[in-house]
Amino acid sequence: MKKILLVDDEESIQLLYHEEFEDDGYSVVSAFNGEEALEKFKADQPDLVILDIQMPGMNGIEVLRQMKMMNADIPVILSSAYHEYKQDLGAWASDEYVVKSADIDELKKAVRKFIG
């Protein structure tokens, strides 16, 4: 079973994505901030990361750049409610940038693209 590390500080997003991706046959590990995400990235060896950007403490782009230093082969999808971070060239380290919406089909499609 492919493992997704889901990094988001919002409880409601965690609940929704957990349910959706587990229903689709993935196992999901949660992290609620950047520091926790980096620890779990090391410890849990996920197959893919879904990463929020605006979080307390380290933001998602800082976390992304640290993750890619550790292992550039694990795909990371930035998932943000904001388009603006697309102007941050640090976001180029990501494999996909998906703007959050009520319909998570685009995110699911991106996940399938990388880990089937």
Added chain:
Amino acid sequence: MPELRKDPVLGRWIIISKERRKRPTDFLIEKPKTGGGFCPLCPGNENTTPPEVLAFRTGVDQIKDGPGWQVRVVPNKYPALIIEGELDKEGEGLYDRMNGIGAHEVVIESPNHEQSFASLPPEKMLLVLRAFRERITDLGRDPRFKYAMIFKNHGKAAGASLEHSHSQLIALPILPRMIVSELAGALSYFRYKERCIFCDIIRQEIQLDTRVVCQNDHFITVTPFAPRTPFEMWILPKKHSSAFCKEDDYKLYSLAELFSETLRRLDICIPDVPYNFVLHTEPLQSNGMEHYHWHFEIVPKLTSIAGFEWGSGFYINPMPPEEAATYLRQSLEKK
């Protein structure tokens, strides 16, 4: 007493607030810490960028989208405007709209993550300037585009999101309002005096010698009469030319030498100062303009833009350009 000054090209007013007079050391800023980590612009990480549209490589390593490059230009991975499609202009009552078509490219100025644009030796800076020229020329062949804007954000406060030195190019299907105003101001002066206003500015500045920062045979750096910010500088070709793209390598090398010296002077006055520079050149598909003169504008990010500036279009500048020019002129000598 404060002084109001009018920019002769744009007609824009600024306020020199002499009672708030400052020295360069008053502007010293703490360099913000950067997070570091993986850099998508570094050699070896070429697969994290879109395929390059231009690169200058030396030696045997000549593989496209591989390492070995000195300067590399790639489309923006998450562009503000997209290159494919038609404009499909339409009106909605009195409002106009069109598709967000344009080119958005990033010029990676050095393979070295730590090297700043200002510290590039002239032969390396020449490659960056050549990249600007070649990309503008290429995008100028696309009839959808009216203007190609080159700009650089240096330092976090000036909008740089990644520490690896880079500049950007955005080709637009419309002329930016700033360029429209500049062209109109220059044309109005030309119709009246039958001379290029920028050529006249250069002549007068050389004669007065109070705002000249440095110069060589082909280029001159001045602090403009009505600068928006402390230490604003313009670099202009001494000989009339409206198109940056028409400059040959010899001239661009001369520009690189002066650009490098100009930024070195600024860095000595205010180390690690964040700044933006913007290339002002004639619109695409123009065939030379008698009334317009290409130039670079370097604008240090030392003052903030607040309600008064937004509301009036005025800028308040606590540093008279004559004083800024004196500090900049003395900088290298002191060093």
